[in-house]
Amino acid sequence: MSKTWVVVPTCLPIVLRRCHRCASGRFQTNGKFRVNANHKLLDAWLLALCTQCGDTTKLTVLERMNVRSVQPELLNLLHDNDPGLAGELLQDPVVRRRNRIALDWDNAWRLDGGAPDQPHQPEGEAIEVSVRFAARIPVRPVRLIADGFGFSRAEVERLLAEGNLVSTVRLSGKLSGDFTFTLKR
Numbered sequence: 001m002s003k004t005w006v007v008v009p010t011c012l013p014i015v016l017r018r019c020h021r022c023a024s025g026r027f028q029t030n031g032k033f034r035v036n037a038n039h040k041l042l043d044a045w046l047l048a049l050c051t052q053c054g055d056t057t058k059l060t061v062l063e064r065m066n067v068r069s070v071q072p073e074l075l076n077l078l079h080d081n082d083p084g085l086a087g088e089l090l091q092d093p094v095v096r097r098r099n100r101i102a103l104d105w106d107n108a109w110r111l112d113g114g115a116p117d118q119p120h121q122p123e124g125e126a127i128e129v130s131v132r133f134a135a136r137i138p139v140r141p142v143r144l145i146a147d148g149f150g151f152s153r154a155e156v157e158r159l160l161a162e163g164n165l166v167s168t169v170r171l172s173g174k175l176s177g178d179f180t181f182t183l184k185r
Contacts, residue, residue, distance in 0.1 A: 005113040014104040024052035031083030059099045138174040
């Protein structure tokens with residue numbers, strides 16, 4: 001038996017960065033951009049609000065770019081405050097490194113295709129599950145498997161230790177790339 005699960009983002013992640021006003025470390029973005037033109041040079045920032053005090057911080061997207069070198073489609077998306085573009089930019093390693101931020105994906109994703117009930121299969125048959133990621137969301141595979149089959153995490157760990165849960169990738173730690181695993185019952 002074969003199944004496909006997809007990890008899908010449900011909202012924009014929390015931005016982990018220190019607030020200058022209240023020393024909180026969490027900012028929420030809602031997809032709003034600020035674009036500023038100075039003669040032929042363009043700056044663009046993604047705005048984020050501190051979850052504690054409401055102070056605004058700007059995450060640099062474009063810095064001192066010539067207006068002619070920016071694609072018109074990108075400029076339109078920036079002006080329209082496109083949340084899809086905000087999600088793409090937050091996942092861009094260059095933007096994260098430039099702004100010295102990290103992302104917290106807790107409660108910002110869901111698993112599509114996983115049934116919350118116990119897997120129904122004849123004794124000795126294996127279930128092969130292919131897990132796909134719609135975005136680079138770091139998730140613990142043990143948590144995905146527990147959520148997808150309705151198991152406890154301890155039971156998933158037990159199945160892993162017994163050899164009834166196998167994969168070509170290491171299932172401990174976090175993954176953000178596609179993988180497959182097989183559950184033997």
